[in-house]
Amino acid sequence: MPAYLYAQCENTARTYANFQGSYIDGLGILGANLYGSISDASNAVNGQVKDASTLSVPIGILGLTGSATQFLEFTTDGTNANKRTIAANTPVTVKLALPKELLGLLSSFEIGSFTDLHAVPGNKPLIGYGYEPGYDATRTPIYTSANIAGVIGGGGEIEITVTPTQAFNGIYVKIAGAVVSTALSLKVFHAYIMELSTGSINCDEAIDVLSGVKPTALGGIANLTGTVANPFNAIDPDPNSYALIDVGASVLNQVYLNAIFNKPSQPADSVTIILENPGGGLLDLSLLTGFTIQPYLNGVEAGPAFENTGTFLNLKLLPGSTSKYSLTFLVTDVYDRLEITMGGLTGAFSRLRIYDIKRKLAKPRTLVDPSTTDEKIICQGGSASFSVQNAQDCTEYKWYDAENGGNLVHTGLTYTPPSTLAAGEYNYYVQASRTYCVTAVSERLRVKLKVNPLPTLMVPGATICSGSSTILAVTTPDAGFTYNWYDLPSGGALIKTGTTYTTPILTNTTSYYVEAVNTLTGCKNAGGAQVVEVKVKQYASVPAIGGLSVMCSGTTATFTNTYPNGVWSTSDAAIATIDATGRVTAVATGGAVISYTVADDATYCGKKVDFNLTVNPSPNLTLGPDPSICEGLTTTKIAYTNPIFDPITYSISWTGNLLPSVSDQTLPANEITVNIPSNAPVAVYQGILTIKNANGCERVIPFSFRVKLVPHKPTVSIN
DSSP: OOGGGGOTTSOEEEEEOOEEEEEEEEEEETTEEEEOEEESGGGGGSSOTTOOEEEEEOOOBTTBOOEEEEEEEOBSSSSGGGBOOBOTTOOEEEEEEEOHHHHTTGGGEEEEEEEEEEEEOOBOOSSEEEEOSEEEEEEEEEEOTTTGGGTOOSEEEEEEEEOOSSOBSEEEEEEEOOSSSOOEEEEEEEEEEEEEOSSOBOTTBEEEEEEEEEEOSSOOGGGOOOEEESGGGGTSSOTTOOEEEEOOSOSSEEEEEEEEESSOOOTTOEEEEEEEOTTOSOOOGGGBTTOEEEEEETTEEOSOOEETTOTTOEEEEOTTOSSEEEEEEEOOSOOSEEEEEEESSOOSBOEEEEEEEEEEOOOOOSSSSTTSOEEEEEETTOOOOEEOSSOOTTEEEEEESSSSSOOEEEESSEEOOOTTOOSEEEEEEEEEEETTBSSOBOOOEEEEEEEEOOOOOOOOOEEEETTBOOEEEOSSOOTTEEEEEESSSSSOOEEEESSEEEOOOBSSOEEEEEEEEETTTOOBOTTSSEEEEEEEEOBOOOOOOBSOSEEETTOEEEOBOSSTTOEEEESOTTTEEEOTTOEEEEOSSEEEEEEEEEOOOSSSBOEEEEEEEEEEOOOEEEEOSOOEEETTOOEEEEEEEEEESOEEEEEEEEGGGOSOOEEEEEOOSSEEEEEOOTTOOSEEEEEEEEEEETTSOEEEEEEEEEEEOOOOOOOOOOO
């Protein structure tokens, strides 16, 4: 079978013969002109499939008559001067219309190829053989009386394909007078070859029709009745025009209407035929007389015929009509034409209107069950793919964002929508289109994509000091979400489910990972488990406080710490106070905690160091009046009262060391003896009494001591 018939993926189209010439010959007898004739010769090369030339021969006399030969030549420009040479073994097809009268006289019919078409002058004698001016060529007959019967089976339009075994310029058709005295004629529509093309064509629109009548096994040629009126109306764009198939009175013949397509189909393409019962009302296929639909490929049956009782035919009333029906069926074999036949049987209906015959690409299918909508649900940022499950060869699959028109978003068998889609519902539509075809497209299939939103998640981290824990909490939690806490970013252990997580005691910076899961959709927050860092700061290295652990009330001391910028404080200012420089004043007996506090900074946690201070009481007593002594005496007493906090020793020192000092003597009760030299000059001396108790605390009490002048004894002079 010719390869081009399967070359649907190649861009092939018809190339018509575009120049014609004719050779007319015959006899001149007794004044009669028995020559053949050709009318409307140019119609056979004008490229219009409906137009035809007519070749005729007249009734002969004594079996003698003329012939008519029409040459259809392939040229580059429509002139005989620029003829093309077509390679040997190139199939060439000629369309003819044969009247039933010719079917019994096939010896009068010839088809062949030719070369060297050239003009010839006329020669028409009054008596004898002659020919008219025209064209002749070197002919190579292909179908003659010896073999033509095998390719012609009825009356009407037919296509005959021949394959010359040598190079050729075109094809010729010849009709000659019959032995019996019968006038004959036939129509020649066109001749064409299939060649690669750079343009696009309407692959699934029928390009031509053939119609006519053919006999059945029971009926002879003489019984060929029935007609097809206006056959081209079955493939024109007018939805209201129709071809009428009329079987006629005889049941011994079949009427056919053959729709020819530009290119072979692909398996699983469907066909839709618009039908109507001329009598109106319901249409029942089972009542149609011998109704069949037979696909063909290159003139050979392509698979079984679809009969009116078949279950594969889907007949539905056309929307908006009460009598027109849409007949749709799937053809699994490759075909390039469909033949509708009626007749050969008795039946209720013998007439049928054909409004339209169209081939349709298989609607894409992304699921095994085509009745179910392919709907995929993903989470925002995820992806899903839709794939055509019933892909055909020589077919592109285009994805759109609208049922009609819209934007082309992808071409290919599989479409994966972008992962950047916002949450929402999206419809996409996939349509099949045949390669190099203008309008060969399928119905669009809708697929649905639902993009669920991702949960929002915000969990602030925390900064803590070493040795403590913290509570991590989801900001504005949603009751519809589940929050899972992990110890690793992926593959870790689930350590908690909930809106909060309390960490253990931490000594180093630690990260936790939390994800939000929508409990209804299963969607998780963007970016995977979110890291939540607990930054653990070490404490500042603040040394111990330097200072006295015991002080006596009323005394002061300076405490120290080498860590800079700390703040001094006391736990009880009634016991001891401390100023910003670290100077401590012991105020009263008791215990106080002196603290040095370093505040937090970017690196370390603040730290407070404490120092326990004990303040012991200082002894005291009340001295009596300042003592005095008369000059020359050596001993006197200093009286005191109200001793407190157990003074047990005393010392006395004198300003300028004018008198002898006393050190750490046991304190006697009530009075202290003061010894002075007998030669101590008369004066007032400043002394300091220092008393101590058992805690070592002391008190300094100043006092004055007077050495008084002793008056001289009077000298009485008795004169």
